[in-house]
Amino acid sequence: MKTDVQSAARRGRRSIKLFKVRGIQINLDFSWFIVFALVLWSLSAGYLPHVFPGSSRPIYWTAGLFATLLFFFSIIAHELCHSMMALRLGIKIPEINLFIFGGVARLSEEAANPKDEFKIAAVGPLSSFALAAVFWGIRNVVEAGPAIIVEVFGYLAWANFALAVFNLIPGFPLDGGRIFRALWWWKSGSMARATKIASDIGKGFAIALMVLGGLQMLSGAVIGGVWLIFIGMFLKGMAEVSYQEIAIRQSLEGMRVRDIMIKDVVTAPSDLPLKRLISDYFLRYGFRGFPVTDDGRVLGLVSLGNIKDLSEEEQRTKTVGQAMTPVTPELIIPPETQVTEALKQMAQENTGRLLVMDKDRMIGMITQTGLLRLLEMKRALET
Ligand SMILES: [Zn+2]
Incomplete structure (x- = not known):
């Protein structure tokens, strides 16, 4: 076999x-x-x-x-x-x-x-x-x-x-x-x-x-x-x-991260209180995570997982910067990478999203849910 x-x-x-x-x-x-x-x-x-x-x-x-x-x-x-x-x-x-x-x-x-x-x-x-x-x-x-x-x-x-x-x-x-x-x-x-x-x-x-x-x-x-x-x-x-x-x-096959990434990414400022992150971002946009920026610089990622276990008190007092996952090379992907590689990286790092960085600049983001939706759409169009 x-x-x-x-x-x-x-x-x-x-x-x-x-x-x-x-x-x-x-x-x-x-x-x-x-x-x-x-x-x-x-x-x-x-x-x-x-x-x-x-x-x-x-x-x-x-x-x-x-x-x-x-x-x-x-x-x-x-x-x-x-x-x-x-x-x-x-x-x-x-x-x-x-x-x-x-x-x-x-x-x-x-x-x-x-x-x-x-x-x-x-x-x-x-x-x-x-x-x-x-x-x-x-x-x-x-x-x-x-x-x-x-x-x-x-x-x-x-x-x-x-x-x-x-x-x-x-x-x-x-x-x-x-x-x-x-x-x-x-x-x-x-x-x-x-x-x-x-x-x-x-x-x-x-x-x-x-x-x-x-x-x-x-x-x-x-x-x-x-x-x-x-x-x-x-x-x-x-x-x-x-x-x-x-x-x-x-x-x-043959698709690159650049082709499918989300280009107009909604970012959250690092000094935003978590309470407002929930009301003005999670509940408003319906996304499961946001890149965290400070003066246009990407500092990390904040997702539902980072905040769902925090107490009411912590959600009121802490800021996004304190709750986020700081950005590491494993969360970054260059735009020319094959999408199949990106999927592998997300599975390995157990993360639902990767930041697309061109040198020091964030130019987009890809998410697992976005990819799955794309696959579904392609399949629907094929049949
Ligand atoms: Zn065999």
């Missing part, structure tokens, strides 16, 4: 930095340990004793550990194949995040055309099929050897085969969804439309998995059912997030 969950990465998931391959940082999310333990346990205490009875526990667990490690390296190999193909096509890959039950290679940008998208997506399942063939080959070579080793390689062949098939399901953000999207994009010429359809199929598939999981639970297979529901929820979330990100990024 491969998708662009920059938002997940941005939220700073807890993860361990493993190693670097050709400049790509491989990260291991803590959730992987749970999955690792589950796979190890189900192999060593369930599958192997079942198919190869009569051996000792240490042997099951040693063989189980060996198989689990190789399986997890198979997943890394799958993700690396996506990344290497992307690199070859000129797309940078900052990192690969391995979590829950698979991996995600984070692309710095989307593929430029359907052909590239197809190549990057298809190489993943192909690599898993190839690994399945290799493990099956090894299994046949060692067939005369200890039966448990034969079982382990047989299992690895089967697991990689299953991984390839699962990823070929044509719902975004699975590889199959990407392949489907590439073909649709190539046929129709519209990437946005193709993404919408592929992610709808992905969501439909995720819901089907959850329903199946629920039925399994009702029939008594509780653990298997929980897993299906869990995977379904995860896929549904990914389909939604990936689509939103692409939709937003696409409609803002």
Whole structure:
């Protein structure tokens, strides 16, 4: 599986930095340990004793550990194949995040055309099929050897085969969804439309998995059912997030802060009493924040958050300058910056507005609500 969950990465998931391959940082999310333990346990205490009875526990667990490690390296190999193909096509890959039950290679940008998208997506399942063939080959070579080793390689062949098939399901953000999207994009010429359809199929598939999981639970297979529901929820979330990100990024593509900023910004003087800020600014204009100025110089930003927790007394005695957030480089954005970058900065700084400064002069302001309104309007005009 491969998708662009920059938002997940941005939220700073807890993860361990493993190693670097050709400049790509491989990260291991803590959730992987749970999955690792589950796979190890189900192999060593369930599958192997079942198919190869009569051996000792240490042997099951040693063989189980060996198989689990190789399986997890198979997943890394799958993700690396996506990344290497992307690199070859000129797309940078900052990192690969391995979590829950698979991996995600984070692309710095989307593929430029359907052909590239197809190549990057298809190489993943192909690599898993190839690994399945290799493990099956090894299994046949060692067939005369200890039966448990034969079982382990047989299992690895089967697991990689299953991984390839699962990823070929044509719902975004699975590889199959990407392949489907590439073909649709190539046929129709519209990437946005193709993404919408592929992610709808992905969501439909995720819901089907959850329903199946629920039925399994009702029939008594509780653990298997929980897993299906869990995977379904995860896929549904990914389909939604990936689509939103692409939709937003696409409609803002190429736009600069200068193009969309509010130019006639209402500013509040720093010596204004807060009481009057509320009555003459917040209630009058209906904005959620104002830049604070003194003699035309920008000192900071005052928003609802700065004053809503102040007491009646404080609101009467304090001035705007005392309650504002002083301006810092994180609250400033140059006019030539890409709007997508501005969105990222607002998310990182957890602020709803940024001051657009040209050197020392404030020439405008951009707000999250303003951007969302713009997106809504663009969408309404498109349909
Ligand atoms: Zn993949």
